[in-house]
Amino acid sequence: MTASLQDTPVGRLSGHDIYLFREGSHTRLYEKMGCQLDEGGEGASFAVWAPNARAVSVVGDFNGWRDDAAPLSPRPDDSGLWEGNVAGVRSGALYKYRIVCANGEIAYKADPYAAYAEAPPQTASRAWRFDYAWGDGDWMQSRSRRQALDTPMSIYEVHLGSWLRPEGGGLPGYREIAPRLAEYVSGMGFTHVEFLPLAEHPFYGSWGYQCTGYFAPTARYGTPEDFMFLVDCLHRAGIGVIMDWVPSHFPSDAHGLAEFDGTHLYEHADPRQGYHPEWHSSIFNYGRHEVCAFLLSSATCWLDRYHIDALRVDAVASMLYLDYGRKHGEWIPNRYGGKENLEAVAFLRRLNESVYREFPDVHTIAEESTAWPMVSRPVHLGGLGFGMKWNMGWMHDSLDYFKHDPIHRKFHHGRITFSIWYAFQENFVLPLSHDEVVYGKGSLIARMPGDDWLRFAGLRCLFAYMWAHPGKKLLFMGGEFAQQAEWNHEGELDWGALQDPRRGALRLLVGELNHLYRAHPALHARDFDTGGFQWVDSENSDDSVIAFLRRAEGGRDVLVVCNFTPMLRNNYLVGVPQGGYWREELNTDAALYGGSDAGNFGGVEAAPAPCHGQPWSLALTLPPLAVLYLVPEGDHGSTQG
Known part of the structure; x- marks a missing residue:
């Protein structure tokens, strides 16, 4: 016809x-x-x-x-x-x-x-007619429980094209990679996968952050049904799916949104508002209602049509501030003379209200790097309405602390303790993301000081401290086995590195951290509640040792003791709230994780000797550059009300 x-x-x-x-x-x-x-x-x-x-x-x-x-x-x-x-x-x-x-x-x-x-x-x-029968009914029915804020959330961040490639090279397909990714992530104990943007994008090297198809999964890896199969496969394995979503800017490719009808339709006409100087891309005009409806519909589409469980909203700070990435005179103040983008604020609030109204069992997660208040607080209370926010301050301070030679860490002790001062102001995710292993920053293992033994011990220490710190967890692919090189989107992870026993041991530790994080309510149930954390000792900068309790209502506390130097410390007293036997649940210096195997022979009996303001104390052996998790045995439970 x-x-x-x-x-x-x-x-x-x-x-x-x-x-x-x-x-x-x-x-x-x-x-x-x-x-x-x-x-x-x-x-x-x-x-x-x-x-x-x-x-x-x-x-x-x-x-x-x-x-x-x-x-x-x-x-x-x-x-x-x-x-x-x-x-x-x-x-x-x-x-x-x-x-x-x-x-x-x-x-x-x-x-x-x-x-x-x-x-x-x-x-x-x-043109496309959808034809897919979902098999994730059990996941969708239980999603509200699985994604409640008091449940564990441990996220494995993935760039799909460079996680694992087929023999002979080339990009993987959604369907072929689905079972392998589901098996790997499930075996490692992660609860969620977060994909760098999978919406259609013209330049592969943008990693998906320069998007042209706001409703279309990229055809690089297959059809929309193939993408549905990937999500379905992960759901059937009990794994949630988060996708990065980019409502902050878009590229100027001739076939895309820029100057769509010959005018600045989706973007601002004035480059002081409509052009992003850092990313050389166009900025959405959030004051135009039709643009807001376009973006709201895009968010809804991924959650509705593709069963996505959470949207991680990229570059929120660039949306909130009119002067983001600009020098004096390169931006236009708002109607009150300020630098806040009032139209973007209104859009983000409408976005979050819309998402949680239509999908109360999903989440929006803000990548927001400033001190903007109440990002993850409800709109009706004056917040932006996100479910969670990346804790960029924790990430910067922690990586800065760990890059220092242990002998100098006593001069930087505040870097490792400061995050607790604001840890409960937002619903935080602790991110060690792709952005930390590119552009000359070096891999995580390469940023640890010292010889190989010290570097691996330092990374074990960082991970165990992170998994015990209040907040949900995110780790970029390859970090779990200490990939040596920076991430390269043109290849795949260096899976051959796992022939090195130290890397396999580190991966074993990450799996155990996920297991403990999920098994102990004290480590996740009160991630966003001040009652879920209590300092035991935060002041010992000379020894670079910290100790704290993670607490659960009616459950067992978990005592966390971190020794950030390679010094073995014997008979180190740490106060605890109750007597009895405290089992050594985790020791990152154990031989099976690649450590020297110093420790406490499985646990320590508490003595009725007050210490650190607690009525009981433990005389511990602190292994070098290691973290201990200790849990009281018996029916003592928590002494916290």
């Missing part, structure tokens, strides 16, 4: 849809806009927002890419939408919008609402 406009009624957008679109509150435009295939025949309705265009038509392989074969008509309601029904369109068909701009220039644009796209470097959109 020759493609042409049909005589049937145009469009799937109702008057109510238009109202919500123009109000900026529509959250399901992916069901209405773009290419919507007819249910029973060969054809589709198209709808695109291009208010300043002179003319719009659909060109594709179904009409020989002829400019005049399928013109769209503007709606008569001043919405700026162009609509039309086109015959001959089947699932998989390639298409673009041909836009005659206000100045007469011609632009060929990919569909902003496309569900699928050509694999880059090709840039056309694809």
